Amino acid sequence: MRRVGFAVITALLLSGTAYAQEKIKVGVTATLEGTYTVLGEDGMRGHVTALNVLGKKIGDKELEFVVASTDATPDSAVRAVRKLIEQDKVQILLSPLSGDEGIAVKNFAKTHPELTFVNAASGAQETTYVDPAPNFFRFNMDGAQWQVGLGKYAFETKGYRKIATVGEDYSFIYTQVFGLALEFCGLGGKITSRQWVPLGTKDFASVIAALPDDVDAIYLGLGGADAVNFLNQYQQAGGKAHLMGGSIMIDQTILSSKGNAKNALIGTIAASGQADTWEDPRWQKFVKAYQDSFPPEKRFPSPSLLATNYYGSTMALILALREVNGDLSDNQSKLKAALAKIEIDAPNGKIKLDANRQAIGTNFVTEVVDDGKGALFSKVVKVIPDVNQTLGYDAAVFSKIGLPSRTVPECKKY
Amino acid sequence: MSRFIERHPIWSLVILLAIALLAWLIIAVWPPGLEEAIGRKKVFLSAVFNGITLGGLYFLVASGFTLIFGLMRNVNLAHGSLYLFGGYVGYAISAATGSWILAFIAAFIVVAAIGILLQLLVFRRMEGQDLRQTMVTIGLSIVFADLMLWAFGGDFYQIQTPAWLIGPVQLPLITAMKSSGEAVFLQYPMVRLVIFCASVVIGVVMWLALNRTRVGMIVRAGVDDREILAATGVQIQLVFVLVFALGAGLAGIAGVVGGTFQSISPGEDTRFLLASLVVVIVGGMGSIPGAALGAVIIGLAEQLGSVYIPTYAIVVTFLIMVLVLAVRPQGLLARR
Secondary structure (H helix, E strand, O other), X not given: OHHXXXXXXXXXXXXXXXOOOOEEEEEEEEOOOOOOHHHHHHHHHHHHHHHHHHOOEEOOEEEEEEEEEOXXXXXXXXXXXXXHHHOOOOOEEEOOOOHHHHHHHHHHHOOOOOOEEEEOOOOOOHHHHOOOOOOEEXXXXXXXXXXXXXXXXXXXHOOOOEEEEEEEOOHHHHHHHHHHXXXXXXXXXXXXXXXEEOOOOOOOHHHHHOOOOOOOEEEEEOOHHHHHHHHHHHHHOOOOOEEEEOOOOOOHHXXXXXXOHHHHHOOOEEEEOOOOOOOOHHHHHHHHHHHHXXXXXXXXXXXXXXXXXXXXXXXXXXXXXXXXXXXXHHHHHHHHHHHHHOXXXXXXXEEEEOOOOXXXXXXXXXXXXXXXXXXXXXXXXXEEEXXXXXXXXXHHHHHHHOOOOOOOOOOOOO | OHHHHHHOHHHHHHHHHHHHHHHHHHHXXXXXXXXXXXXXXXXXXXXXXXHHHHHHHHHHHHHHHHHHHHHXXXXXXXXHHHHHHHHHHHHHHHHHHOOHHHHHHHHHHHHHHHHHHHHHHOXXXXXXXXXXXXXXXXXXXXXXXXXXXXXXXXXXXXXXXXXXXXXXXEEEEEEEEOOXXXXXXXXXXXXXXXXXXXXXXXXXXXXXXXXXXHHHHHHHHHHHOHHHHHHOOOOHHXXXXXXXXXHHHHHHHHHHHHXXXXXXXXXXXXXXHHHHHHHHHHHOOOOHHHHHHHHHXXXXXXXXXXXXXXXXXXXXXXXXXXXXXXHOOOOOOOOO
């Protein structure tokens, strides 16, 4: 049904440009299949909201969007991007959504240095930290930046000393656990076990049974269908531990899921690039725009992190294009220069890029609350501005830690 | 059984020892050395139980598949779509009425009706043409998958577990001893036990129906020699339709089960088709006890694999299939 909805939106966008006018073609990818379907759908809602707010006009030109679907695997993302470039002849890419996809698309971007790639929402550290592509721009923070503040809050305010983690086995969650571990272990906390499950796991019963009993909290780095499956089976197994959540775990994609298994998340602490109940007028305006763009049954009560990211990246692209008046000559060099130095006033705080074209932005520590009517929201506990990719560490120290993986970083003070 | 022991004395001993070891691992309190070597007993016990209960779900899907194949020599590659559709029907009914039991009944009836239509409109027209049937069912599964994506979207659905099934029960199996000498018993999700018991009941009823009733006799005769059976005056086409309806209905029930303790979404159809193919290849095409054995083996392999060798868990299932194909290509419990 929703897929049809997007097709209609795309068709509308196409028909809107029917009269003679120069067009700028932009390819968009989102995970509209597989485990992360719900995330991709809400990402596209954020994208459409941005178009509603900002419009599609670039001077006397008009933006035209072509949407392609992926399933969170790197090869599906490269296939979609290749199709958009070769078949649909797009000039600019707004892609991709998920961590592993991001690393693959960044590498692919190097084979098309003449085009511009604006990351839509992916958050693996490697994408912009290791051998970044000069034509790849990321206006959202990475998974580690999105965990800043959580370790400290868990250790100092909640008094957690020993935790265990369960996460999906791929780059974005590695990056999230990386960010959590650096801060939590740096303060003296211990991570006693790290379990990794394949993306798309259905049966979590054995994983749940293997959770240690002697920890203060369990950190969940899951998303989409995996998170809902986990919570459902966690409820069936009678799980009662304190929980901590990653950025796509404590998110409207999960907090608005059907059924009552999500109630296990009430009181869970998390950190992310946004907080549902933030008072800031920019955020409130965005939430209103998102709600006005779709009927209540076709959206979440409040935008998810994916919607916010797609909104932010679409906004950055449109503003940069307007700055250069849609000039894509000379291998889009003017656009690239504009993107590199633009500073956007995104719904979730000011965002600017560093030398690797990676976002420096604001992070939020949150706690899940029930609004009294059965809907769950993430409530702001702490706002941390100006979080950079090295998480405040000296670049030389940071590079010694190693790349996020199943076992990196070690649980110690760096 | 006794003939097997006479013919393969060494294998019998190995199997017996393995069963004894497993029984000891399940019942005994583990000595500290063992816990250090392979982890806590609770984890092992849960993995074993999860494997067996997951096997129950696989059995529900695979038994219909193998029944249809056994009688009609028809590899129905749209079986996974029937599973997924059953799950969606179950979700719609349980969301509308709030009744879990009703979801099962509705899923069985609706999916069985689709099975009847498939048999009458598609398979009957190409009886005995294996390749054509296979190609047509692949095509149908793709069409069904897209139709369901259109109707239900890419969202994942979860069928609400009834309140009386939520939460764990305590099983009389000791997982550890506290320092005070008090025993700690295994806590296990109620819903999985109930689903497992239900699949055992269905399996036993099916076996009894096949081996103890007149209809079962006709079906078995049909498996052996369709032409002769038809020549004796049995309405073989009617039997085909009934068996197809039953097989499809079981897939529909399995969809509701899968939607309750996992979730249903696009892609589940191929996952369960693949699972049931592996199960019947391991167990033996066309054999109900074979499907049961295969389902438990694959379920155990998946769950124990995901706990003890998480990185290679997916490979284990296929390794077992390759092993069976190499050593006993007709499947473990096939008749010939």
